Amino acid sequence: MEIPSLWSVLKVAFDARPYKGHDDHSVHENIKYILDKYGSHAASSKYQTSIGKSVMLFCIYDSYLTPAESWANLLTPSGCHSLCNSYDTMSIALLVEEGHKHNILSAGYTTTYTYFASKGFSFGSTHQNWKAVKTFCDSNNLMFIPTAGPGYINSSIRPWSSHNTRVNGKYYDTALQAATVRPETVSITSSKKWHEGTPIEKAVHKTPMCLYLDCLPHQPSMYLELTHRWAEGFSKEKQWLM
Template identity: 35%
Template sequence: MGAGSFYQVGLLMVPGMRFEPPDCLHSPYYPLRGPYSSIGRELIRQHLKEMELYGVGVLVASWWGPSWRKGSHDTQLVNTDKRLEQVIREIEETGSPVRVAFHLEPYEGRNKENVYEDLAYLTEKYMGSQALLRVNGRPVYYVYDSYKLPPGDWAQLLLRNDGPWNVRGTPKDGLFLGLWLDKDDGEQHILPAGFDGFYTYFSSDQVSYGSRVENWPLMQMWAVRKNKLFVPSVGPGYNDAKIRPWNKVSQRTRGDGGSLAWCRWIRRTT
């Protein structure tokens, strides 16, 4: 979305409640175009055009697992499997230059067996698509809350081995980015798990060690030494009060639609 695309609204939220547009939205920012459904074909095409206009080349799509698996849904009980399929189809049909990376979400019961099954499913369904972002021929996977699985479980998937869950060197292989949250996650999580790199997810510098810009030079030095890819996350403001009402210390304003906050991040990291 462009600068000025949202204005902020205030509503009393109850933890665990379901959000019901148009009066109650998941976000504290209200779209100038009004509430919309992410399954709307024309809306998806408009977003793709806006991304291209603003130089956004990659869409990282939230995915909560295949629709047939019990528990594969987000906190609003929405499964994103069909949404992902629709976005990829629209990119293919319109010829949009935007490419898709997968954001693997921590659905209930996620384990190494399910992750292997997920990768097999996504490989079979989408590996022939030109809409996917590929690095050295491999699709890109961001793994949110990757620390919730032990590094040893990830290693059975991501470190080349002869076991039944190994994906390295197979059609299921990809470029996998784990979440760096705490100070020692590099040595204790990213490295032993076999991730190709890491990202920080949060766009507020008060959420975690990994999200603080002052820590990024050290994290980048570590990444270079270990031959890992570092993907820092930035954004035009941050407000997750509707899903984490206790997290007010992490809020960052958008300024005039986000342009000031965005430029401030860019200046500090270039």
């Protein structure tokens, strides 16, 4: 299978991580800086809304740690330092526990994602919950972004972590199958960190020193091929966050 170059389709969305002093005021300044500096860049990931507006994407990791009323200052039109009237953005909240979906709504978010690619690790990352979450989101004009991943090989640092181990693409297939709940967007959690074992990029064996994850010697692009195959299964309007 011929896989198109990622550089021909790759766009960058920003992932806002917690830091000391992290709150709605500081995130407002962070987003404003990024938009002013990179908002018009060709590589900036944009989402086309139903009314034809192109908005820049921001994933807000651990968003639930900040009270909903504080986010409302930033994300609602009447907020004291609202982004709504001056910047075209889409902030994406992290759904971990079931109750978070109500806080996400009151905070003014229009989108939520699950981030964690460990099946069963949280309410949000449990595949069998996605249909109900999607129904809730549809009923409340909220976009739901389920997150898939290839699994982990990280027992060297987390000896107890064996439930979500990669199995020659089967774990990834299962997650992507579960994500077909009519989403507008699908996200993939993958990292180049060797100790976590979540990459999907082309991999080769370096024997006798080591075997690279669960990629077979004759299939160095297995996970990219799986990604490509599933992406083709979604309509052309769907977007992927990685």
